Amino acid sequence: MIVVLLxxxxxxxxPALHADPQTIAGCLYYVCDSSxxxxxxxxxxxxxxxxxxxxxxxxxxxxxxxxxGEHETTVGIECT
Numbered sequence: 001m002i003v004v005l006l007x008x009x010x011x012x013x014x015p016a017l018h019a020d021p022q023t024i025a026g027c028l029y030y031v032c033d034s035s036x037x038x039x040x041x042x043x044x045x046x047x048x049x050x051x052x053x054x055x056x057x058x059x060x061x062x063x064x065x066x067x068x069g070e071h072e073t074t075v076g077i078e079c080t
Contacts, residue, residue, distance in 0.1 A: 018074075034067075039060065062078065
């Protein structure tokens with residue numbers, strides 16, 4: 001049974017994630033190259049109520065997936 005499982009694993013196409021998004025380092029890896037940081041610019045200096053109002057009022061949805069850049073396609077966080 002283990003041999004069958006190992007053989008099947010060879011034929012499954014696994015996603016090309018460079019870092020595990022379930023760890024802090026993995027999350028930072030995907031966030032650091034994202035346009036999400038530009039969207040959050042200035043919120044650090046804002047008060048808590050203003051920040052919560054901005055975060056609750058935005059209709060943007062973020063996802064982890066393929067990001068097409070000028071020179072390459074990578075995995076990252078993008079906005080819809």
